[in-house]
Amino acid sequence: MTTTTTRFQSSVSGVRDDGAFVSTGRLVRAEWTKFRSVRRWILGVLAMAVLTVGMGLFIASGSGTDANTRPEEVTVGPGGARVHDVFQFTHRPLQGDGGITARVTSLKSADGREMAGWAKAGVIIKAGTKPGSTYAAVMVTPGHGVRLQSDFTNDVAGKSRAIPGWLRLVRAGTSVTGYESADGRTWRKVGTVTLPELPQRAEIGLFATSPGVFKVQREFGSTSVGQSTSVVAATFDGVDVQSRQQAASWNNTVVSPSRAGGDEFQGNDFQGTQSAGTFTLRGQGDIAPRPDGDDPVRLPFTGVMIGMIAAIALGVLFITAEYKRGMIRTSFAASPRRGRVLAAKAIVISAVTFATGLVATVILFFASQPVLRSGGFAPPAFPEPSLTEPRIMRAVVGTALFLALVAVFSLGVGTILRRSAGAIAGIITLLVLPTIIASALPISAATWMMRLTPAAGLSIQQTSRHYPQVESVCVPEDGCYYSEPWAGIGVLVAYTAVALGLAYWLLRRRDA
Amino acid sequence: MTRTLPIPTLLTRTLLTRTLYAEWTKLRTLPGSGWSFAGVVAVTVALSIAFTASVDAAHCPAPQGCHEDTTKLTLSGTWLGQAAVVVLAALVITNEHATRMIQTTLAATPRRAVVLFAKAVVVAGVVMAAAVLGVAGSLLTGRFFLEGNGFTAANGHPPLSLGSEPTLRAAFGTVLYLVLVGLLSLGAGALLRDTAGTITAVLTLFYIAPVAVQFVGDPHWRERLEKAAPSAGMAVQATRNLDRLPIGPWAGLGVLAAYAACALLAGGAAFIRRDP
Numbered sequence: 062m063t064t065t066t067t068r069f070q071s072s073v074s075g076v077r078d079d080g081a082f083v084s085t086g087r088l089v090r091a092e093w094t095k096f097r098s099v100r101r102w103i104l105g106v107l108a109m110a111v112l113t114v115g116m117g118l119f120i121a122s123g124s125g126t127d128a129n130t131r132p133e134e135v136t137v138g139p140g141g142a143r144v145h146d147v148f149q150f151t152h153r154p155l156q157g158d159g160g161i162t163a164r165v166t167s168l169k170s171a172d173g174r175e176m177a178g179w180a181k182a183g184v185i186i187k188a189g190t191k192p193g194s195t196y197a198a199v200m201v202t203p204g205h206g207v208r209l210q211s212d213f214t215n216d217v218a219g220k221s222r223a224i225p226g227w228l229r230l231v232r233a234g235t236s237v238t239g240y241e242s243a244d245g246r247t248w249r250k251v252g253t254v255t256l257p258e259l260p261q262r263a264e265i266g267l268f269a270t271s272p273g274v275f276k277v278q279r280e281f282g283s284t285s286v287g288q289s290t291s292v293v294a295a296t297f298d299g300v301d302v303q304s305r306q307q308a309a310s311w312n313n314t315v316v317s318p319s320r321a322g323g324d325e326f327q328g329n330d331f332q333g334t335q336s337a338g339t340f341t342l343r344g345q346g347d348i349a350p351r352p353d354g355d356d357p358v359r360l361p362f363t364g365v366m367i368g369m370i371a372a373i374a375l376g377v378l379f380i381t382a383e384y385k386r387g388m389i390r391t392s393f394a395a396s397p398r399r400g401r402v403l404a405a406k407a408i409v410i411s412a413v414t415f416a417t418g419l420v421a422t423v424i425l426f427f428a429s430q431p432v433l434r435s436g437g438f439a440p441p442a443f444p445e446p447s448l449t450e451p452r453i454m455r456a457v458v459g460t461a462l463f464l465a466l467v468a469v470f471s472l473g474v475g476t477i478l479r480r481s482a483g484a485i486a487g488i489i490t491l492l493v494l495p496t497i498i499a500s501a502l503p504i505s506a507a508t509w510m511m512r513l514t515p516a517a518g519l520s521i522q523q524t525s526r527h528y529p530q531v532e533s534v535c536v537p538e539d540g541c542y543y544s545e546p547w548a549g550i551g552v553l554v555a556y557t558a559v560a561l562g563l564a565y566w567l568l569r570r571r572d573a
Numbered sequence: 574m575t576r577t578l579p580i581p582t583l584l585t586r587t588l589l590t591r592t593l594y595a596e597w598t599k600l601r602t603l604p605g606s607g608w609s610f611a612g613v614v615a616v617t618v619a620l621s622i623a624f625t626a627s628v629d630a631a632h633c634p635a636p637q638g639c640h641e642d643t644t645k646l647t648l649s650g651t652w653l654g655q656a657a658v659v660v661l662a663a664l665v666i667t668n669e670h671a672t673r674m675i676q677t678t679l680a681a682t683p684r685r686a687v688v689l690f691a692k693a694v695v696v697a698g699v700v701m702a703a704a705v706l707g708v709a710g711s712l713l714t715g716r717f718f719l720e721g722n723g724f725t726a727a728n729g730h731p732p733l734s735l736g737s738e739p740t741l742r743a744a745f746g747t748v749l750y751l752v753l754v755g756l757l758s759l760g761a762g763a764l765l766r767d768t769a770g771t772i773t774a775v776l777t778l779f780y781i782a783p784v785a786v787q788f789v790g791d792p793h794w795r796e797r798l799e800k801a802a803p804s805a806g807m808a809v810q811a812t813r814n815l816d817r818l819p820i821g822p823w824a825g826l827g828v829l830a831a832y833a834a835c836a837l838l839a840g841g842a843a844f845i846r847r848d849p
Contacts, residue, residue: 116781119785119789123789123791124788124789124791125791360788363784363787363788366784367777367784367785370776370780371773373773374770374773377769378769381769385671480605481769481772482605482660482663482664482768485772485773486656486659486772486776487656489656489773489777489780490653490656493776493780493784496784496787497652497780497787498620500787501624501646501649502624502627502628503627503629506627
């Protein structure tokens with residue numbers, strides 16, 4: 062008798078006076094034993110992985126693009142990202158250090174159509190006239206005031222919002238400084254940028270360009286997003302190039318990857334004229350990063366929409382099966398601290414789904430790359446993604462995290478309802494339905510639905526970069542999620558926390 | 574005691590009538606049934622209201638240029654209502670397996686085909702009643718909200734009425750759609766026996782195509798998916814631009830009917846051969 066008692070005491074670590082305390086570690090082990098000894102749960106978690114990978118590969122094989130056949134789509138900037146580089150350029154060579162000063166006297170629509178907020182005109186220094194080459198420019202915009210932009214992705218806001226306005230660009234070595242002024246006498250520095258690729262002999266001058274204006278038409282089940290071109294005309298005076306060489310003559314060039322008469326522009330969209338010190342430039346296009354319209358890395362990961370259904374069933378059944386069989390009374394008899402039982406279950410189910418999910422997403426990432434490449438998602442338009450890039454890593458790990466959160470959320474709801482039928486049907490509907498019906502709702506309603514339902518967590522999968530200096534339209538069919546990646550998964554975390562909290566409270570109050 | 578049938582009456586009834594009566598009694602007296610029935614009606618109407626209240630003619634380029642399919646929009650609640658139908662129908666058979674009631678049922682009626690047939694009739698009847706209420710509720714509320722949102726007769730959107738042939742077809746077709754969803758779920762339940770497994774499998778089947786369609790870029794694959802999946806049955810709700818549908822209204826419902834028939838046949842074969 063004595064020996065038995067001793068063994069009992071030694072095996073239950075941390076036993077308290079009431080003898081009812083079982084360490085969390087042991088509870089986790091007990092729950093893990095329950096999980097691994099039921100064959101259908103092991104099958105369920107395998108089904109989650111297989112469905113995710115299979116569906117992901119199916120989606121990847123059904124997707125394609127012809128972006129690499131269109132020259133305007135494959136202009137690549139100094140950073141290697143795809144860029145837009147189409148504008149009217151009135152320029153002259155500049156050897157070594159120097160600068161340019163000019164006053165923009167007007168920036169107007171030249172085709173009578175609405176002008177884009179990011180239409181731009183100003184002074185620029187650029188490596189040459191080759192699209193995608195390095196540059197720095199200070200400019201006026203109708204909607205966003207004075208900006209200093211360089212190498213497509215950098216964007217610094219100035220103070221002034223007024224047109225006419227004075228602009229100045231000064232080059233010293235590889236650093237270029239932009240200034241703004243209201244009167245041409247007192248100057249305010251906007252910022253300094255470094256252009257490592259800027260050659261000794263660069264082109265300096267004036268430019269004008271404008272992106273198109275988005276028109277969104279949305280009717281039940283279909284959205285059409287059109288971007289109508291918008292041509293702007295800008296006038297400059299007081300143009301003065303500070304240079305140690307004698308004045309060279311001005312050249313007019315249309316910077317564009319495609320020939321005149323191509324898809325992107327018509328003949329009279331570009332023009333550069335000069336008379337009595339007044340320069341008039343007419344242009345359209347944009348000097349900006351090109352946001353990835355398609356997000357080929359994300360595409361296969363959307364297979365998780367089907368794989369997660371298995372995670373839902375697992376999470377719910379992990380607790381409702383115990384209620385069905387009366388096993389829950391044994392569990393609570395062994396550990397009267399019910400909250401700890403729930404915590405142990407949450408730890409086990411999240412660890413299992415996260416680990417399996419991560420294996421699945423890593424496999425899916427590598428398996429889908431050749432499929433996507435054969436569908437046209439290949440360099441140069443789509444640079445080869447690498448698992449070490451933070452945004453790719455975030456999508457791969459985030460998708461596994463999403464599965465784990467869905468499983469824990471399901472565990473919480475299953476504990477609240479204690480029945481598998483209602484819990485499973487309810488959660489599947491809550492997670493899947495928003496994605497299906499979002500395309501049928503007006504954009505504002507769809508936006509809020511996708512932000513506030515747990516489906517917001519899927520936004521962790523987006524890997525395309527968005528730039529504030531480029532207008533874009535977010536429609537669900539284009540795979541645009543409405544939340545920032547971490548904010549979206551935060552919504553799912555909040556749902557999970559509330560479900561677990563309510564489950565904990567009910568567990569303590571209710572009979573088992 | 575007054576409700577007990579005199580024994581001679583029971584004996585004179587045919588096997589089928591008795592089984593039907595027994596199945597109806599079981600379904601009627603289960604606490605979950607009332608909830609599922611109310612759930613089908615409530616979620617269908619609620620989602621339809623959410624749709625019709627949020628879509629405004631102001632979103633169209635011009636009020637007259639609005640090609641909104643108002644009937645389809647009003648019946649969109651079916652997307653949610655079908656989940657409740659799946660639960661209701663699956664529980665009719667899986668719950669009996671869970672509680673071992675199935676052994677009593679089969680002891681009373683050893684002809685298993687008759688038992689499953691009676692269950693199918695009861696499920697079809699109950700789902701039909703719920704669907705009629707859900708569709709009627711959606712159409713009535715839709716009529717109210719749509720007119721308030723600028724979908725008026727002057728703009729080419731006459732108020733929804735069952736007098737117009739396409740709307741009548743959409744309404745009737747939606748009821749049939751939900752009945753077929755119920756039968757598919759019952760067949761799957763007979764095959765799988767387990768509540769959670771059945772509901773998970775059937776809902777996956779219904780949601781897999783609409784989800785994949787969102788992300789498949791290739792139009793051929795998209796059309797193939799839309800044609801071959803059980804959710805093709807939703808085509809029966811379309812009243813405008815029928816030529817642009819991937820599959821015709823009745824053909825779409827036919828696809829779903831084929832799925833339901835296969836599920837019932839497979840479920841029936843398993844139910845008859847297997848030990849309960």
